Amino acid sequence: MRSKASITLLSVGHACVDVYQGAVASLVPFLVAERAYGYAAASGVVLAAALLSSVAQPLFGALTDRRPAPWLLPAGTLLAGLGIALSGSSDSYALTLLCVAVSGAGVAAYHPESARVARLAGEGSHSAMGWFSLGGNAGFALAPLLVTAVVGTGGLRWTPLLVLPALVGAALNGAVLRAPERRRHLTGTAPAAGADDGASFLKLSLAVVCRSVVFTGLSSFLSLYAAQRLGGSTAAGTAALSVLYLGGAVGSVLGGRLAGRWDRVTVCRWSYLLSVAAVAGVVFVPGPALYLCVALTSAGLYVPFSLQVTLGQDYLPTRVGTASGVTLGLTVSVGGLASPLIGRVADATSLRTALAPLVLLPALAWLLFRALPEPAGPGGRAGAPAAAAAQRAVPKS
Template identity: 40%
Template sequence: MTRRIWLWAGAHAVDDLYQGLVPATLPYFVLDHRYSYVAASGLTLAAALGSSVPQPFIGMLADRYRLGWLAAAGVALAGLGLGLSGLAGGYPAVWSLILLSGLGVAMFHPAAGKAAREVAGDSTTAMSVFAAGGSVGFFLAPVLATPALVAWGVPATALFIPPAVLIAFVLLRGHRRHLAATAGKALRRGADQWRPFFALTGIEVVRSAAFFGVNTFIELYWIRHLHASRGLAGAALAVFLVGGVLGTLAGGRIADRIGAVRTVQLGALAAVPMLIALRLSGGTIAPLLFAALVGVALNIPFAVLVKLGQDYLPGRPGTAAGVTLGLGVSIGGLFAPLLGLAAQHYGPQGVFAILCAAPLAAWALGLLLTEPRAILTAAALPATTD
């Protein structure tokens, strides 16, 4: 495992920090700006729209042209949009800035996913390091944001602009060296398997919807249902995201031993009892424990889905990453307004009751997955369609 995979993991952490800051700031928009649940979930929708819709098209461009600079430009835009949102005066401006932040995320993931796969090769463990970078970013968001937001309110989002500028500079500096190192390398080519790839995309959408649901409403669940403090609610979100990091890393190692398809199915099944236990538990310690276990279970398939998607589309690694790592993840936020309506009528506890059934759909779709065909590394061999 080379140092370059750790660089991409770090860049992924910074990029997804801004995705994680959206749900981390929602309770403060609700409590400080008096946004309704629906209005707050609309901010999640803005981030999801910006990051989901453009991703497949950006992935296609990344496959056709050498656009490695997109990763640097994307993380810079993600940081600037989110950082300025807390300084905006009205809801339309906040919504628009978060939309732009999501667009930056859309620019980052296909280029970064393609570059990371070039470095990782066929190692799911190495890809899990890259994917775990995103989980680390989501984890750091509430850890870093909660004390700042408690102290200074939502304008504190401006404090998170510098990391984006710094990592963008680092990526741009390394872009030329990366071009020189990969020039003339053989391309991964083979028959594209679209049917299992579509099933895999459906699994990622379901997984993402469950992840975004927990990520968006866990703090409000702690505050409104468990009657906990804001600080403990932030800790609950952090614990959930720590579990996500561990689950992502564990998923890569499990897949290298028992296979990618079985790992995806295992993660879907494991999430159901964990979500039920979280919804039914009370007190202080038990909910935190199950929040961590939910994070583990939901993220076991994460890196596996990214690598498996690129194995299904061996000649289109940017497109595959744009869908599985980008669109499939971000599109889960499109369900946030529906969950917001459920929260409006039944409270955050109603959202968690709904989420208990979501992994069953992912497990059913997992039964449609097949093992990827053999992949060749001959630049002259054209890709075909299934």
């Protein structure tokens, strides 16, 4: 199976998994309506899935560093779907928590190994990793539509239908792994290009945390803030949130393309510099110009997304699974932990005051990237000729 076909299938399979990351929060309104959950109980459901998924990802990454386990792609996909499918089958709060935790475990099992497989399938291409990341972002954004269509029609008793994306995703991932010409390649490991650079990986992880706090904070409160700024219209808030998510689709692919011309550190650095001005515009610029600022914010935050994954892998070339688990899981979860703090500040002051500190975080990420070197590994400038050749094998936008 050619690289282009493999990355396409892996990207769609990624979307089928990340649907379940977005599905948990999308189920909350239905749990509140049908089971009369309070805010604390509803938050517990989201936390059960998010914490297990985020904390377990580095553990699965460490395990796959010892021995590649591509079978985790279809198995993790099925586990993620099964947990959500069963979450509405019982009125027991404890069983509901268990089901979403099982789904989180499936998500955790899938991501580190899938990032390693995507890296090998794309032959080190930044553009290939961009397309792979795009699939996950698309799945997350489509989750509310899927949950509303299914559960909004038949109630929580219809949640078993939500297993369908998992069945599709498992089949697509299995097709990649079963291809004879790919099987041996994807069950191996990429050759380590030098020693681990733990100091650079730590700085990178801190930059990913900054990005996560900004994006999650805006995702949580942008709809309310835009409605306030644009006359109280809920449609205005929904439109602003849609722009934030749709911009991510463009940014994920654009990041890979830009990294083919300049190195990843430079692209990430300029992206975060753009994000400083864009987030400031979201918070302070009045009127419809808010939408332009949201679009620029989305692009600025998503361009580095896939590049940070490959940078982490190159900073820890002997522990690619661990690097993937941290950059895709553990650091991202911090954003979710920061959102309640933003809400408390907003309750005590105003939403604008609570969102204003977010402007500083892309600036901190920019400073961290100024201290980062471009690795000379497979994805670095030393590997540019191979990466350029590999980019010709990925889908064109």
